[in-house]
Amino acid sequence: xxxxxxQTRFFSNDLLQNDGLKEMQYLSNRLNRLVNSEYSNYxxxxxxxxxxxxxxxxxxTSELPGIELDDIDIQIVHNTITIKTNKMEEKLDAExxxxxxxxxxxxxxxxxxxxxxxxxxxxxKAKFNRGILTIELPRKEEDKPKKISIKAN
Amino acid sequence: xxxxxxxxxxxxxxxxxNRELPKYMPRCDIYETKDALIVLADMPGxxxxxxxxxxxxxxxxxxxxxxxxxxxxxxxxxxxYKTGNFERVFALSDEVNKDEIKASLKNGVLKLTLxxxxxxxxxxxxxxSE
Numbered sequence: 001x002x003x004x005x006x007q008t009r010f011f012s013n014d015l016l017q018n019d020g021l022k023e024m025q026y027l028s029n030r031l032n033r034l035v036n037s038e039y040s041n042y043x044x045x046x047x048x049x050x051x052x053x054x055x056x057x058x059x060x061t062s063e064l065p066g067i068e069l070d071d072i073d074i075q076i077v078h079n080t081i082t083i084k085t086n087k088m089e090e091k092l093d094a095e096x097x098x099x100x101x102x103x104x105x106x107x108x109x110x111x112x113x114x115x116x117x118x119x120x121x122x123x124x125k126a127k128f129n130r131g132i133l134t135i136e137l138p139r140k141e142e143d144k145p146k147k148i149s150i151k152a153n
Numbered sequence: 154x155x156x157x158x159x160x161x162x163x164x165x166x167x168x169x170x171n172r173e174l175p176k177y178m179p180r181c182d183i184y185e186t187k188d189a190l191i192v193l194a195d196m197p198g199x200x201x202x203x204x205x206x207x208x209x210x211x212x213x214x215x216x217x218x219x220x221x222x223x224x225x226x227x228x229x230x231x232x233x234y235k236t237g238n239f240e241r242v243f244a245l246s247d248e249v250n251k252d253e254i255k256a257s258l259k260n261g262v263l264k265l266t267l268x269x270x271x272x273x274x275x276x277x278x279x280x281x282s283e
Contacts, residue, residue: 048233050229050232050236051230053230059224063234063261064260066260067260068260090193097184097187098185099183100190103180104181131262132261
């Protein structure tokens with residue numbers, strides 16, 4: 001599960017109580033927070049994300065420097081968002097040029113993220129500015145919590 | 154890619170203004186062509202107005218200030234990368250023609266062209282017969 005924090009915020013605690021694994025993941029993240037900074041999480045998967053949220057939507061941002069707009073592919077199926085990117089390697093003329101230092105990475109990256117709500121794919125907006133991808137994912141209207149009014153007899 | 158090495162602080166960036174954000178070292182690629190050295194530096198979030206390139210004696214300093222990312226009514230709940238400003242320092246040799254350094258920025262990548270000076274380009278030494 002990718003967003004234990006998000007899950008626990010959206011769902012009440014008793015939904016998670018019976019799932020030991022989820023608890024473990026949640027605890028490990030809480031420990032990480034204590035040791036590092038408040039929100040830091042380490043990801044072995046790339047691209048890495050920052051997630052912002054409120055009751056009605058989530059915003060995912062990702063740093064993708066050097067990637068062309070055409071090489072970013074975003075797909076949404078129900079509550080899962082998949083981001084595919086391809087960073088092209090700078091091509092050098094082998095006869096006249098050579099590398100002196102290489103620190104930047106390139107190549108294909110694919111990552112899927114499961115959100116704790118159904119995403120309205122038609123209202124999803126994505127921007128790519130200064131090498132930062134920002135995706136705004138609104139929660140589906142029918143998925144939002146409904147307030148039920150109680151009438152007294 | 155986003156895991157830039159923190160050089161100064163490790164603190165979270167919350168409640169800090171742009172100037173107070175931690176500094177990260179941008180990842181750089183450098184290659185040499187026939188007549189120039191090219192530096193590519195990953196600086197996501199920096200636009201051309203917020204980039205500062207200074208050359209003092211032989212020390213080239215690249216500084217990039219990120220534009221703030223704040224979303225109304227949204228709070229950061231999960232973070233895998235930290236944002237901050239970028240700074241990196243290079244020492245140049247005399248072989249670089251300092252008057253003709255060019256820089257461009259595209260998709261968060263700074264491309265710096267450091268042309269070689271004519272002295273460095275022509276290294277052929279004529280041998281005279283006595």
